[in-house]
Structures are given as structure tokens and as C-alpha cells.
Amino acid sequence: MTEQATVSQPGATTSHRSGPRRASSRTSRTLPSYEAGSVEVPFVILGSSEVITHDTWWEEHSHPTHELLWNERGASTATVGPRTWTVTPSIGLWVPAGVRHSGWTPAGTWQRAAQLNTRTVRSISETPVAVDLTPLLTLLLDRLDSDLGEASRATTEAMVLDVLVPAPTELLLQSPTSELLAPVVETVLADPADPTTLAAWAARLGVSTRTVTRTFLAETGLGFSQWVATARTQHAIALLARGEEIEDVALLVGYGSASAFGTAFRRVTGVSPGRFRAR
Structure with a gap:
């Protein structure tokens, strides 16, 4: 190296x-x-x-x-x-x-x-x-x-x-590559707590919400909200691994409460933030 x-x-x-x-x-x-x-x-x-x-x-x-x-x-x-x-x-x-x-x-x-x-x-x-x-x-x-x-x-x-075998689940984020979604990707990955909604993004990009959703699905297999939740979870994992408190991580990645963060985190990883950190 x-x-x-x-x-x-x-x-x-x-x-x-x-x-x-x-x-x-x-x-x-x-x-x-x-x-x-x-x-x-x-x-x-x-x-x-x-x-x-x-x-x-x-x-x-x-x-x-x-x-x-x-x-x-x-x-x-x-x-x-x-x-x-x-x-x-x-x-x-x-x-x-x-x-x-x-x-x-x-x-x-x-x-x-x-x-x-x-x-x-x-x-x-x-x-x-x-x-x-x-x-x-x-x-x-x-x-x-x-x-x-x-x-x-x-x-x-x-x-x-x-x-040594493949895991049944993986912590994977597939980023869309189309120019249309580039501003969304750049913003969310730079600041996972960004609160911009699907409707607001569609208006900013000059397209319908359906177009944004269909493009996300076609390029990542996830809808807008699912993709944002996955991006936030990926960021949250690094913060949890650094020893940050779960309540602080929830706010840093855009959730108003630890319970809301826990629900979203569990949907992506299959376990709670506390159990994931313990593993």
C-alpha cells in the first residue's frame, strides 16, 4: 500500500x-x-x-x-x-x-x-x-x-x-447513475438528514413524482423513500461503529426520534440499531 x-x-x-x-x-x-x-x-x-x-x-x-x-x-x-x-x-x-x-x-x-x-x-x-x-x-x-x-x-x-458462503442479506446501496437523479444522490449522500421530500425533488427537477419514483426503481430496485432510508442506514452504521449514541445518530441521519430511526433501520438491516452494534 x-x-x-x-x-x-x-x-x-x-x-x-x-x-x-x-x-x-x-x-x-x-x-x-x-x-x-x-x-x-x-x-x-x-x-x-x-x-x-x-x-x-x-x-x-x-x-x-x-x-x-x-x-x-x-x-x-x-x-x-x-x-x-x-x-x-x-x-x-x-x-x-x-x-x-x-x-x-x-x-x-x-x-x-x-x-x-x-x-x-x-x-x-x-x-x-x-x-x-x-x-x-x-x-x-x-x-x-x-x-x-x-x-x-x-x-x-x-x-x-x-x-465461507454468501450471506443471505447484505448492506448494499445501489446508487442511480442517471443525470436526472444526480442532484438527489449528491444531496442525500452529503447530508442524510436532508428533509427534501419526493414532491419537492420532483418540482425542483421539473418532472413528476412518478418519473422520479420510476427512475429510482429502474436503476436501483428501490423507490425514493426506500433508497433514502438505505442511504441513511449506511451512514448510521458508520456512526454507530464509532460509538455514537443511538439518539444522536437518529438526528444526524434525519429522524425525529430514536424509535422512528429504529423502525427504518430494522427494515433495512433486519435488526435494531442496538442489536446491530452489539453484533
Whole structure:
């Protein structure tokens, strides 16, 4: 990894490619791009671990190996095209070899990753997909970071591959790419608490509410309100992972009460904010 630049980053803003930011220095890292399997590696699974000291933007890159991303502490995001996944200690992300992706990791995040040899490991999906970091999978991955004999390592790697499967749900935000909706996307991702309604956006864009809704559905699979709730939830997860109080997070992402926030959060993630943070 190569540190390219550090700049002052005031305020608390958001970007669909960066996620929530707070006042701190921001680091940009540039990594090379490889085709799948283009580099011969002398391992089956190789782990890495780093505590990120500055808000870090990872420029678009790709690996010759498959990659599993997760966090020991904190929440980060990974972006492929218009799709942005949230990565946490309980929900990781599988990125197939050769897939170009970028990322955002807030300061204080304890980031984990594992590279998997394409010659010995078949990808669990043709495209990036969420992975449940179950207690068993986490223990096995931790074991690979210890000093193992050849036979024990081979057994542990085989067990990792046996339990490594796509998650039934994922923390994914698909951003529309049409010029019509660009102002909506930019505003909501910069300030999830923005109160502009569907009717107000339609009037501002000079189209009907039906046109806005149909465009959101066609490009994201979600209606306007569902998409806004998902964007707010993605932002909220990063704030919860930083230790912010649930009541404060509710206000920061545009809800008038913790109960309203909890209802919206549960619809997107399937669990309450408190239980999600506990996981």
C-alpha cells in the first residue's frame, strides 16, 4: 500500500465513494490493478491486519487473488461501480480476483483482509457479495494468523473454505447513475438528514413524482423513500461503529426520534440499531 496524500478534511460530510467523514486528516492510497490470477502467489490464504490511523480513501484497484474484507472494529465501505457495500465486524465482503473496487475506511477502524489463491480457491460468487463473519469463520481466520504447522494450516484453510458462503442479506446501496437523479444522490449522500421530500425533488427537477419514483426503481430496485432510508442506514452504521449514541445518530441521519430511526433501520438491516452494534 502506498500513501499518496494527506489533506485537511473539515466538517462532517459524505460521499457515495467515501462514507461518513469527521474532522481529521484524509489519506489517499493507490494500489495497482491486476487481472485475476496474473501473479503466482505462494499461499492458499494469506491474512493481513491494520489499524487505520487516518480517514483513508482507497483508489480504485484490483487484486490477482480473491479478497475477503472485514473489520475487527469499526465500519468501512467498498465500492464497485454504482454499488457500495458497508463492511463491519459481522458482515464482510468477498471481492473476486480482478474486480476493480475502491474503498473508504474511517480513522480508528481495525481493518482485516485475506487474500485467496485463484489456482486453489474457487470464487464463491462471480461478483462481489456479502459474507457473514460467523464466530466459527472468525476463529478459523484468526487461527491462520498463528504459527501453524503445514498439516494444521491445510486443515484450517479447508475448514475456512467450507464455511465461507454468501450471506443471505447484505448492506448494499445501489446508487442511480442517471443525470436526472444526480442532484438527489449528491444531496442525500452529503447530508442524510436532508428533509427534501419526493414532491419537492420532483418540482425542483421539473418532472413528476412518478418519473422520479420510476427512475429510482429502474436503476436501483428501490423507490425514493426506500433508497433514502438505505442511504441513511449506511451512514448510521458508520456512526454507530464509532460509538455514537443511538439518539444522536437518529438526528444526524434525519429522524425525529430514536424509535422512528429504529423502525427504518430494522427494515433495512433486519435488526435494531442496538442489536446491530452489539453484533
